Amino acid sequence: MNFLKKFRQNKRGIAAAVIGLVVGFVTIGVALSVGLMIIGNLDTTTDAMNLGTTGNTTRDSLFSNIYTGFDLTVILPIVVAASLIIAAVVGILYVKSQ
Secondary structure (H helix, E strand, C coil): CHHHHHHHHCHHHHHHHHHHHHHHHHHHHHHHHHHHHHHHHHHHHHHCCCCHHHHHHHHHHHHHHHHHHHHHHHHHHHHHHHHHHHHHHHHHHHHHHC
Protein backbone atom coordinates (compact mmCIF):
# COMPACT_ATOMS: atom_id res chain seq x y z
CA MET A 1 0.00 0.00 0.00
CA ASN A 2 2.89 2.31 -0.74
CA PHE A 3 0.68 3.85 -3.39
CA LEU A 4 -1.51 5.62 -0.80
CA LYS A 5 1.52 7.21 0.89
CA LYS A 6 2.78 8.53 -2.42
CA PHE A 7 -0.69 9.75 -3.37
CA ARG A 8 -1.10 11.62 -0.08
CA GLN A 9 2.26 13.34 -0.54
CA ASN A 10 1.53 14.28 -4.15
CA LYS A 11 -0.53 17.48 -3.91
CA ARG A 12 -1.09 17.57 -7.67
CA GLY A 13 -2.62 14.10 -7.56
CA ILE A 14 -5.12 15.14 -4.91
CA ALA A 15 -5.99 18.31 -6.83
CA ALA A 16 -6.47 16.28 -10.01
CA ALA A 17 -8.77 13.86 -8.18
CA VAL A 18 -10.89 16.72 -6.83
CA ILE A 19 -11.06 18.36 -10.25
CA GLY A 20 -12.03 15.01 -11.77
CA LEU A 21 -14.86 14.61 -9.24
CA VAL A 22 -16.16 18.12 -9.91
CA VAL A 23 -16.02 17.62 -13.69
CA GLY A 24 -17.78 14.27 -13.29
CA PHE A 25 -20.60 15.75 -11.21
CA VAL A 26 -21.09 18.66 -13.60
CA THR A 27 -21.13 16.27 -16.56
CA ILE A 28 -23.72 14.05 -14.90
CA GLY A 29 -25.88 17.07 -14.09
CA VAL A 30 -25.72 18.41 -17.63
CA ALA A 31 -26.37 14.99 -19.16
CA LEU A 32 -29.42 14.42 -16.96
CA SER A 33 -30.79 17.88 -17.71
CA VAL A 34 -30.33 17.50 -21.46
CA GLY A 35 -31.76 13.97 -21.38
CA LEU A 36 -34.83 15.11 -19.49
CA MET A 37 -35.34 17.99 -21.91
CA ILE A 38 -35.08 15.65 -24.92
CA ILE A 39 -37.46 13.11 -23.40
CA GLY A 40 -39.94 15.88 -22.51
CA ASN A 41 -39.90 17.20 -26.07
CA LEU A 42 -40.25 13.70 -27.48
CA ASP A 43 -43.16 12.98 -25.15
CA THR A 44 -44.92 16.18 -26.26
CA THR A 45 -44.37 15.33 -29.92
CA THR A 46 -45.55 11.73 -29.66
CA ASP A 47 -48.66 12.71 -27.68
CA ALA A 48 -49.98 14.36 -30.83
CA MET A 49 -49.60 11.11 -32.81
CA ASN A 50 -52.29 8.46 -33.01
CA LEU A 51 -50.44 5.15 -32.81
CA GLY A 52 -53.46 2.96 -32.34
CA THR A 53 -54.54 1.32 -29.12
CA THR A 54 -51.45 -0.85 -28.69
CA GLY A 55 -49.06 1.89 -29.75
CA ASN A 56 -50.58 4.45 -27.40
CA THR A 57 -50.44 1.99 -24.49
CA THR A 58 -46.81 1.16 -25.26
CA ARG A 59 -45.90 4.84 -25.55
CA ASP A 60 -47.54 5.68 -22.22
CA SER A 61 -45.81 2.76 -20.51
CA LEU A 62 -42.45 3.67 -22.04
CA PHE A 63 -42.57 7.31 -20.96
CA SER A 64 -43.85 6.34 -17.52
CA ASN A 65 -40.81 4.07 -17.07
CA ILE A 66 -38.43 6.74 -18.38
CA TYR A 67 -39.75 9.35 -15.96
CA THR A 68 -39.50 6.83 -13.12
CA GLY A 69 -35.85 6.32 -14.03
CA PHE A 70 -35.23 10.06 -13.95
CA ASP A 71 -36.99 10.25 -10.58
CA LEU A 72 -34.60 7.63 -9.21
CA THR A 73 -31.60 9.81 -10.06
CA VAL A 74 -32.43 11.79 -6.91
CA ILE A 75 -30.77 8.93 -5.03
CA LEU A 76 -27.46 9.46 -6.87
CA PRO A 77 -26.04 12.20 -4.58
CA ILE A 78 -26.91 10.12 -1.52
CA VAL A 79 -25.06 7.10 -2.93
CA VAL A 80 -22.04 9.23 -3.86
CA ALA A 81 -21.93 10.84 -0.41
CA ALA A 82 -22.15 7.43 1.27
CA SER A 83 -19.33 6.16 -0.94
CA LEU A 84 -17.14 9.14 -0.02
CA ILE A 85 -17.82 8.62 3.68
CA ILE A 86 -16.93 4.93 3.44
CA ALA A 87 -13.76 5.76 1.49
CA ALA A 88 -12.76 8.37 4.10
CA VAL A 89 -13.33 5.96 7.00
CA VAL A 90 -11.36 3.19 5.30
CA GLY A 91 -8.57 5.63 4.44
CA ILE A 92 -8.37 6.91 8.02
CA LEU A 93 -8.34 3.38 9.41
CA TYR A 94 -5.60 2.41 6.98
CA VAL A 95 -3.44 5.42 7.87
CA LYS A 96 -3.87 4.79 11.62
CA SER A 97 -2.90 1.14 11.20
CA GLN A 98 0.45 2.11 9.65
